[in-house]
């Protein structure tokens with residue numbers, strides 16, 4: 036029997052992976068060939084999806100991108116024996132895009148059957164949990180602190196410190212909440228983990244529960260991720276059935292329960308306090324901080340709120356030790372980050388690398404430059420509230436502090452690329468418009484400021500009192516940065532001011548001498 040892998044990841048599905056799988060099954064049936072189709076996650080090389088990988092005596096070899104009409108010809112050409120063909124890619128792990136990665140969090144994504152517990156265990160799964168079950172809560176938190184892991188959801192807050200706060204908060208009931216709202220533009224690493232290796236998130240959340248003394252976890256999943264919902268629920272059911280979740284985890288006497296809850300479909304529901312409101316069944320309105328959710332969180336109880344990738348990075352830390360993880364990265368940015376390349380880029384997809392690569396290396400060595408072949412002019416890093424980075428700053432290393440020094444953010448590692456045909460005044464206007472749409476409405480700088488922001492940009496672009504309105508826009512942005520209750524209004528000025536600073540000519544203003 037030949038094992039064949041075709042991804043069940045949303046991106047691959049949108050490119051026709053199901054049709055390819057059906058065509059392959061039909062071709063095999065009609066020829067009486069014995070094949071086992073495994074629907075795995077994606078390797079993240081999206082320009083090659085739908086991709087077929089075949090297990091041969093020489094290892095796994097790939098073909099792609101494959102359309103259903105190519106399948107019969109591929110089978111005739113000897114695909115099941117790993118023979119050459121125009122679509123033959125060979126060993127994916129030998130391609131430079133894949134070979135040069137450091138896959139820690141994504142070690143299994145694209146390799147295993149996402150919902151098979153056996154496959155997970157056969158690929159070093161649950162080793163972190165087994166270690167954690169023999170450790171004290173303090174020691175688990177210490178390993179995470181030692182790893183240098185900082186929250187991958189945006190604010191980059193040290194995960195160990197957050198966990199320590201919840202551990203030390205006395206309460207009968209505590210919660211672990213996974214922020215799986217993933218609302219940022221051009222980001223999909225959370226989705227790929229949940230679709231491609233849901234057990235790693237379940238394991239990370241279970242370890243978090245042991246670390247802080249929480250017995251209940253919720254995954255707040257954005258409603259637009261139906262395939263992740265299916266994979267998560269199937270994996271959770273398998274974990275319960277085999278004693279990895281429940282009242283007595285692996286006979287340890289320790290309990291952890293886990294449920295998926297679907298989100299309300301608003302960007303602001305990704306903000307942690309708004310998320311908690313939504314999880315409690317209320318409208319997603321931002322709460323004042325303090326108190327921190329770590330002290331008074333879900334239903335008023337101490338709560339860890341962590342991003343999917345943050346939690347999914349925990350099993351390897353508990354398996355191999357905090358120092359192992361810490362050895363990757365630079366400065367205070369330790370470990371690895373799954374980078375997501377989208378927009379006008381030749382090789383869109385996801386690759387995981389240690390912090391420290393420069394944007395130029397990411398865009399050209401991995402991304403292959405723009406898809407249009409034109410010069411890359413601006414990239415937005417870290418979602419819709421992230422700054423636009425111009426070419427003169429492409430040598431900035433991916434590092435939280437280095438990005439902060441150029442008034443930009445790493446955020447969730449999403450990178451959206453624009454070539455030289457982009458209109459940066461339109462992009463700035465869009466940032467304000469996005470805030471108008473997505474503001475929760477609780478505070479004035481964000482709710483009203485964003486509407487005024489759109490109007491002022493329109494006036495500048497029309498040439499109405501350009502200089503005065505530019506000063507007004509900068510003043511308005513200052514008010515939003517300093518007067519907003521949360522980062523929605525507080526960061527919307529990032530894309531606006533960066534566009535204005537680096538690309539004033541698009542607003543009809545004098546061209547800046549771009550200082551890096």
Ligand SMILES: Cc1cc2nc3c(=O)[nH]c(=O)nc-3n(C[C@H](O)[C@H](O)[C@H](O)COP(=O)(O)O)c2cc1C
Pocket residue numbers: 185186187188189190191192194214215216217218219302303304305306307308340341342343345346521522523
């Ligand atoms: C407007 C807004 C939207 C956010 N959306 C998300 C999101 O979709 N996913 C996420 O993990 N964090 C999001 N965050 C950050 C969370 O508030 C919070 O910092 C994070 O979930 C904490 O987890 P971490 O420490 O693991 O990063 C958002 C923040 C803001 C202000």
Ligand code: SF4
Pocket residue numbers: 303321473474475476477478479481482519520521522523524525
């Ligand atoms: S900044 Fe915007 S989203 Fe945040 S609390 Fe204020 S109104 Fe709500």
